Amino acid sequence: AKWHSMKYAVATSNCTTALHLALLDCDLKKNDEVICTNLTFIAPANMIHHVGAKLVLVDINPKTYAMDVKEIKKKISNKTKVIMVVHPFGYPADIVEIKKLAKKKNIKIIEDVAESIGAKINNKKLGTFGDLSCFSFFANKIMTTGEGGMILTNNKKSYMRLKLLRDHGMTIEKKYYHI
Numbered sequence: 001a002k003w004h005s006m007k008y009a010v011a012t013s014n015c016t017t018a019l020h021l022a023l024l025d026c027d028l029k030k031n032d033e034v035i036c037t038n039l040t041f042i043a044p045a046n047m048i049h050h051v052g053a054k055l056v057l058v059d060i061n062p063k064t065y066a067m068d069v070k071e072i073k074k075k076i077s078n079k080t081k082v083i084m085v086v087h088p089f090g091y092p093a094d095i096v097e098i099k100k101l102a103k104k105k106n107i108k109i110i111e112d113v114a115e116s117i118g119a120k121i122n123n124k125k126l127g128t129f130g131d132l133s134c135f136s137f138f139a140n141k142i143m144t145t146g147e148g149g150m151i152l153t154n155n156k157k158s159y160m161r162l163k164l165l166r167d168h169g170m171t172i173e174k175k176y177y178h179i
Contacts, residue, residue, distance in 0.1 A: 001152055003125075004127055004133075006127075006128060006133075006153065007153070007154045007156070007159070008152065008154065008156065009152050010153075010159065010162045010166060011150055012148070012149035012151060012166060013147065013148065013149065014147055015134050015138070015149040016043040017149055017166075018149040018151045019043055019047040019110070020047045020050060020051070021151060022110045022132040022134055022162075023053065023082070023110065024051060025132060026082050026108050026110070028051055028081055029053075030053075031054060031079055032053045032081040033053065033055075033056045033077060033079040033080045033081065033082075034053045034055060034056065034080075034084055035057075035058055035067075035072055035075055035076070035084065036055060036056070036058070036067075037067040037086045037088075037093075038060070039060045039065060039088060040086045040088065041114070044086060044112055048084070053081070053082075058072050058075050061094075064091050065088050065089055065091050066086065066087060066093035067085065067098075069094050069097045072101065073101065080105070080107055081107060081108065082108045082110055083101075083102055083109050084109075084112060085098055085111050085129075085130065086112040086115075087111065087112065087116035087119060088116070090115060090116050091119070092121050092126050095111070095129040095130075096121060096129070108130075108131045108132075109130035109132075110130055110131065110132045110134065111126060111129060111130035113126050113127040113133050113134065113135050114134065115136075115142070117141065117143045131153065131155065132151055132152070132153050133151065134149065136148075136149055137150070
């Protein structure tokens with residue numbers, strides 16, 4: 001969190017778990033839609049499906065390999081609640097434009113920074129633009145611990161909820177007491 005100038009970090013077992021918890025924090029309902037790129041590891045799509053939301057795939061910009069903002073605009077509906085922005089191969093998606101679009105439509109952003117830790121746009125690190133950002137420390141990633149993940153956020157309510165969800169509902173105040 002400190003390295004990204006973010007307020008809160010929640011360690012997870014891996015990035016898939018981080019994505020799952022981030023989606024749960026968005027309070028998605030059965031027919032809510034999550035926009036995601038069609039060029040990514042299967043974990044984002046699986047976690048969207050796992051929480052019961054509808055996966056809406058968008059194509060990439062062939063110059064950046066990241067989701068194309070024009071394609072996102074075509075797919076947004078009144079059911080769109082989240083845009084999961086994957087930054088592939090160290091290349092940033094056009095997160096500045098995506099953030100403007102999401103703000104205008106009141107859509108949350110989850111950044112998947114698994115393959116782009118340390119990459120920047122306008123001297124600002126990826127993982128600092130969205131409501132939540134998810135990281136991977138798997139053996140094939142830029143920064144590795146062999147396994148592991150992380151969620152960053154500036155929202156204290158999300159931070160507290162993510163910790164509770166990660167720990168099976170166990171309260172911070174009383175160990176092994178699950179609410």
